[in-house]
Amino acid sequence: MELSQAINTLFSVRKFLDVPVEWDKIGKILDAGRHAPSSGNVQNWRFVIVRNPELREQLAVAALKQHWIANAPIIIVICAELDKITHYYGERGEKVYSIQNTSLAVQNMMLTAHALGLGSSFVSAFDENEVIRLLGIPGNARPYVIMPIGYSDDQPNPNLIHYELENMTYFEGYSTSKRVSSMDNTSWSWRYGDKARDAIVRAAGKAQSKIEKSAGEKSFQDFIAKIRKAFSRK
Ligand SMILES: Cc1cc2nc3c(=O)[nH]c(=O)nc-3n(C[C@H](O)[C@H](O)[C@H](O)COP(=O)(O)O)c2cc1C
Structure with missing residues (x-):
């Protein structure tokens, strides 16, 4: 599976088939987590693998009674060890880097599981x-994510939308006046690629000259020229 395909088709799986997961796949998933970047390369993530059905159910109850979690044949609980990171980076290390490190590991693991034909979820709503x-997590560590893994019996939610880049992207500063507009050249480039944008500009140019030849009506020509300008703005 290509990376962009894996990213675009990844979804939270909350229903699992009663099929065991091969150990070599679990190994690959853990290995992907191990390769994530981390602050100062501390690699302070710790992975607890849970297969025991009783413990899985107890974890599901601890996760605010999200009982579906227990149906995953494997649960990996991703924790962070805090002493080294706090020693190096103080409060920011403990409160920010630690969560960032483990989240990057989890994303690697979820994408790898998906690429291996498995489903997973990122669960953080739990009684810590x-x-x-x-x-039995020791005092110098915290659990951050419960990740159930298994063969999926679920479908992506068809009503789930991902907001457009224009809704979340600013240029040179965080303010609505600096937001990327949908008619902006950059926006066209990242959606369709420069080649597509250039083709549209060429097509608009051809259309304009055809219309100018046949119609010759001033207001319409201005309108087309405006469109053309909007597309070709650098
Ligand atoms: C920090 C975080 C916490 C989450 N906690 C839960 C959770 O406790 N239970 C759950 O079912 N999903 C949880 N999710 C999954 C999100 O609900 C899900 O990713 C989001 O709705 C988008 O859906 P999708 O993953 O299917 O694309 C969590 C995701 C993140 C990133």
């Missing part, structure tokens, strides 16, 4: 103290 108790 209860998860610490269930897994």
